[in-house]
Amino acid sequence: MVLLSSKQIDAIHDLLVARGVAYDALRMDLLDHLCCMVEHRMDSGDPFERALTESAKEFGPQGFEKTQEETLYLLTSKHRKMKTITSIFGIIASSLTLAGLLLKILHLPFAGILLILGIGGLIFTFLPMMLAVRLHESQGNQAVIINVLGVLCTLVFLVAITFKIMYWPYANLLLTVSLSALTLLFIPAIFLRSYKKAENKLMSVTYVLAVFTGVLLLYKVTTAEPSLSVSNGMLVMNQSIRSEVENSNAEREELMASMQEQSPRLNDLALATEELSAYSEHLRWHIIALSQEVSADDIKNIDLENVKWLSSIYQYQDRWMDDSSEFNVHELGEKMRNWKSKASALGVEDAQLDNWFPMDSVVVPHRPKMAWEKAHFSNGVLVAVVTNLDKISLTANQRFLQLATREQGRQQLAQVINPTSQASR
Amino acid sequence: MYSNELIKGTLRTIVLNLLADQGKMYGYEITQKVKELTDGKIVITEGALYPLLHKLEADGLLSTETVPMGKRVRKYYTLTQDGSASAREKVAEFFDFMKTMNTVLRGDHGLAFE
Numbered sequence: 001m002v003l004l005s006s007k008q009i010d011a012i013h014d015l016l017v018a019r020g021v022a023y024d025a026l027r028m029d030l031l032d033h034l035c036c037m038v039e040h041r042m043d044s045g046d047p048f049e050r051a052l053t054e055s056a057k058e059f060g061p062q063g064f065e066k067t068q069e070e071t072l073y074l075l076t077s078k079h080r081k082m083k084t085i086t087s088i089f090g091i092i093a094s095s096l097t098l099a100g101l102l103l104k105i106l107h108l109p110f111a112g113i114l115l116i117l118g119i120g121g122l123i124f125t126f127l128p129m130m131l132a133v134r135l136h137e138s139q140g141n142q143a144v145i146i147n148v149l150g151v152l153c154t155l156v157f158l159v160a161i162t163f164k165i166m167y168w169p170y171a172n173l174l175l176t177v178s179l180s181a182l183t184l185l186f187i188p189a190i191f192l193r194s195y196k197k198a199e200n201k202l203m204s205v206t207y208v209l210a211v212f213t214g215v216l217l218l219y220k221v222t223t224a225e226p227s228l229s230v231s232n233g234m235l236v237m238n239q240s241i242r243s244e245v246e247n248s249n250a251e252r253e254e255l256m257a258s259m260q261e262q263s264p265r266l267n268d269l270a271l272a273t274e275e276l277s278a279y280s281e282h283l284r285w286h287i288i289a290l291s292q293e294v295s296a297d298d299i300k301n302i303d304l305e306n307v308k309w310l311s312s313i314y315q316y317q318d319r320w321m322d323d324s325s326e327f328n329v330h331e332l333g334e335k336m337r338n339w340k341s342k343a344s345a346l347g348v349e350d351a352q353l354d355n356w357f358p359m360d361s362v363v364v365p366h367r368p369k370m371a372w373e374k375a376h377f378s379n380g381v382l383v384a385v386v387t388n389l390d391k392i393s394l395t396a397n398q399r400f401l402q403l404a405t406r407e408q409g410r411q412q413l414a415q416v417i418n419p420t421s422q423a424s425r
Numbered sequence: 426m427y428s429n430e431l432i433k434g435t436l437r438t439i440v441l442n443l444l445a446d447q448g449k450m451y452g453y454e455i456t457q458k459v460k461e462l463t464d465g466k467i468v469i470t471e472g473a474l475y476p477l478l479h480k481l482e483a484d485g486l487l488s489t490e491t492v493p494m495g496k497r498v499r500k501y502y503t504l505t506q507d508g509s510a511s512a513r514e515k516v517a518e519f520f521d522f523m524k525t526m527n528t529v530l531r532g533d534h535g536l537a538f539e
Contacts, residue, residue, distance in 0.1 A: 036453035
């Protein structure tokens with residue numbers, strides 16, 4: 001039996017390389033296989049050269065390449081399937097997210113549920129699967145770190161965006177975390193790799209700077225605070241209502257003191273007014289304290305300049321919408337109803353009272369009709385809620401003054417008509 | 426020689442069963458053995474055998490052992506535990522398949538056979 005020499009084996013090896021067999025593990029098999037075929041032919045008398053040509057012919061013209069292609073195809077089949085499934089999940093989740101966003105922009109129903117499903121799909125199926133695929137493909141620690149960092153940043157960013165869209169708390173914190181991680185970890189990692197590899201170093205610096213600028217702009221846009229002029233304008237508006245409230249409080253007390261003869265019903269209304277006004281004042285500071293996360297004792301000392309008048313109160317609303325809390329809007333509603341009943345005793349008609357203190361459901365833009373409490377005290381920004389409370393105080397006081405003046409006039413008239421009668425009407 | 430489609434569908438079964446019978450074998454040996462066993466009726470081409478061997482190895486059904494032979498290296502393939510189980514499964518499945526084919530081809534509504 002013929003055994004090939006090292007030189008002959010080298011010749012066969014060169015042939016395989018020349019025919020494009022680059023995959024080492026396969027080349028090892030094919031080399032031995034071809035050697036066996038050649039030896040077999042040489043045993044029956046063929047010279048080496050002819051034995052090799054004939055053996056190679058058996059593989060067909062592109063036989064070696066095709067064998068390699070087929071091998072690599074079979075070896076990567078699982079990975080390809082995984083990639084396809086990942087893409088399908090990605091497409092479904094992105095479509096849901098896009099549909100949700102579209103509905104949100106058009107103010108149509110089901111926007112929230114679609115957004116949650118879509119972003120949830122991205123977070124829980126697409127991103128982990130994509131990470132698995134990328135890790136399978138990536139070589140070296142650096143690539144692994146970059147992929148893990150990239151996916152983590154995206155994940156936290158998506159969660160933050162969801163919170164932002166749904167008006168859940170801590171959205172800005174999450175946003176800051178994800179964008180900081182992106183800026184401080186991910187971008188430097190990308191930069192180091194591309195700087196090492198890039199032929200044009202300047203290009204990679206430009207690229208990183210552009211991405212960095214983009215991230216900062218994104219941060220600016222998504223966490224934008226309302227402008228100072230809007231905030232100041234709102235505050236000034238509230239302050240003018242406040243001074244009206246204080247004026248009318250003082251006027252009410254003055255009037256009550258100056259009246260020599262008080263009707264018991266007017267007295268009742270005065271008490272109800274005082275109670276309502278005081279309760280509204282307490283609730284006002286209570287809400288400011290909670291929304292600024294300051295303790296109730298400290299709130300009156302807080303510098304008004306430091307209060308974020310335009311901050312959303314949505315995340316704190318439970319603490320005054322709930323009956324069990326010290327100051328709450330239901331109690332406020334009770335005080336208002338009490339005021340109404342006292343005014344009613346003075347002969348004010350119900351329609352008039354509803355006009356002064358409307359407590360019906362409120363139509364809010366882009367939302368279903370809201371109960372009075374909800375619309376006024378769980379929605380919007382701090383300064384609006386506070387102004388709503390001040391307006392209630394102001395209405396109670398001013399209407400009391402109006403009714404008291406009318407009552408006074410009646411008494412005077414009664415005295416003119418019947419000077420001996422001391423009864424009030 | 427049988428048609429390519431028939432051989433393609435049974436190649437995995439043939440290779441696994443052969444390895445279960447013979448223990449460890451290298452690629453050329455497998456092609457020769459099959460030729461010998463079937464009187465040349467079944468010829469396994471290299472272009473089909475090696476991709477399959479590599480795939481089975483990647484799936485954990487085969488393990489390999491390399492033996493240097495001068496300037497070249499010979500790679501022996503052996504069944505792993507999973508491979509043995511898969512071999513038994515494949516053979517059982519194929520016998521079942523033959524039985525079914527028998528019924529189909531000889532059945533009343535099938536083609537006339539023999």
